[in-house]
Amino acid sequence: MNTQRLTLLAVMIGMAAGCANEPRSRDIANPNVSGETLALQVCSNCHGATGNSKSPNFPNLAGQQEVYVVAQLSGFKAHSRQDPAGFEYMWGISHNLTDKQIQELAAHFAAEKPERQRIEGKPERIAAGKTIFTGGIPDKGIPPCASCHGPEGNGNATFPRIAGQHADYLVKQLTVFQRTNDRPEGSVMKTVAHELTHENIENVAAYLQAVPNQ
């Protein structure tokens, strides 16, 4: 029996010493694992294999601006993005990512096709959200979202794609911008969101989830 146990132990140590399976690895500390592999083997668990997440707890990443994803992953890794969703889920996952992996991850999700989202808000709410998106709230000095995020909400470089994003996620992030300094790289949004009421936020989020994907 001792021989059997020793053999088992030797086999286990041998397996532990090597046996990297980089094409299908879930190792977030191995720089040789490609961003594409990590996207499928790790990120897909929350964000979906194509960057279209099922749960509104996790943002859709399909079609997201590459520059923006690089900035966010770098922010998680450097702990400069400190909102709860960021540090609870993303700090550890991004801790050892290399610049190359971050770039590959961003390219992977940017190339994926966004799926259409369910329309969940009432028509009046969505219409009110569209008004804010396209025209802002001039009385409060709030600019139209479209002025930075584009007329279709597809974003541009550091300005993220927000069209087709989960409404719940948008509400939470707008609240983070408005009430905290947890996302310093998005400080411009703190100014924009400062005067939004909760109703305004709910409206614009409902519109953005519903807006047809291009």
Added chain:
Amino acid sequence: MRPTPVHLSGKIVRALLRALALVAVVATLWPSYAAALPTFNRQTGQNCQACHAGGQFPELTPYGRLFKLTGYTLGERTLPFSAMAVVSDSKVSNTTKSDDPKADFQKNNSLIFTGASAFAAGKITDNIGAFLQVTYDNYAAQSDDGKFHGHTSADNMDIRYADRSIDASHDLIWGISANNNPSVSDVWNTAAAWMQYVPVPSPTSSRFIDGNAPYPGLAAGGNIAGLTAYAYWNQMLYVEVGGYRTAKGVASFMSAGVAEGDKTKLKGTNPYWRATLTHEWGPHNIMVGTSGMIADVFDDPLDTSDLSSVHHFRDIGVDSQYQYLLDPHTVTVQLAYTRDRHRVPGFLADQPVADINGDPLPNTNASDKVNVFRAKGSYIYEAKYGTSLAFFNQTGTSDSALYDPTRVQGNISGNPAVRGWTSEAFWTPIQNIRLGLQYTVYDKYNGASHNYDGFGRNASDNNSLFFYVWGAY
């Protein structure tokens, strides 16, 4: 049914307040994102609630299920050790209907160090990972002088090889698990090995707490050795099949520390199966599944020479779990039902039994059926404040073999029926600590609502309050 109220004594209230004060201080001083976390947290760098629904370990989120099914290999190799410990206090409603309350309700209404577990768990290679638990029971045995003695033995063990083929159009996770407890490899909380989740203290004052009330389960129990193969296709269909044998030879570590007379000794290889359908949409996910096992368990673990001296069990279960997970809300509904058919060894069947007056009862049965149903709903806010309500109902065939005219634990009807409710409130001030208060009420126990033991004890006399503090590091 009118449950007998349990009044908190001054002692338990003081103990509770002391524990609450201590936890409040720790929670205040602790950073909002704890730097020191159990092994899986260190491996993934994520909070408990990423894998555990609302932070209520061990119930898994969809992400936690994928983490386990991919063999605990997501993340980075790190120090693979963790520990957990439980402090608890059990209080039985009525301790007067007993010949020897000190023996029948050991440590009643006393705050005790229940026990602790050590874990070696986590990623070994890109395809291999493990979850190995060893548990110390602080009240494992009692000597003649009344002193309790602790003991350590193997607990849940699961060593996996897993792989995943995934692209935009398909997702197949498959693997092999070597484990020591049928369904410990499962990822849904309605599985026999996981639905009962709070460690149960050994002193007899805990004999009626929820953890000792009926749970749908598999008769073969733990500390056996099995190999199962599983596949999860498109996060929709899960199938697992395997077989279990007595833990011996290279697998003897799976029952390490268990006394020979307490081991489950199986005849041959005993099949286990599991299949589920799952669906996730938005913040909702649902599972409908079935599982089962056929096991031949030797009557006497110390004598397995007679191959006919086995109990033959056939357990078939259906279960379902619904989760709504959207920060800050977590809602879970669980349903589980098992039918157990038990054929006793020939030498135990058709045996004469006399009642306490010497009058004959029907001979013992050759086989029995026991059905267990359990439903539970829970709600957790901010992964901190939780409440749950559970209903359990065990029914089955009457058998004179169950006739037992002794106080408290006795059964004069020969019927196994037990029915009741458990309500719970819990608080997770930091993700490593949970405080819970459970109250379990019975309207049927050992086949009857009233005088189930033949000495005037009613089911409601067993109503129990259970307080626990559960920490993991």
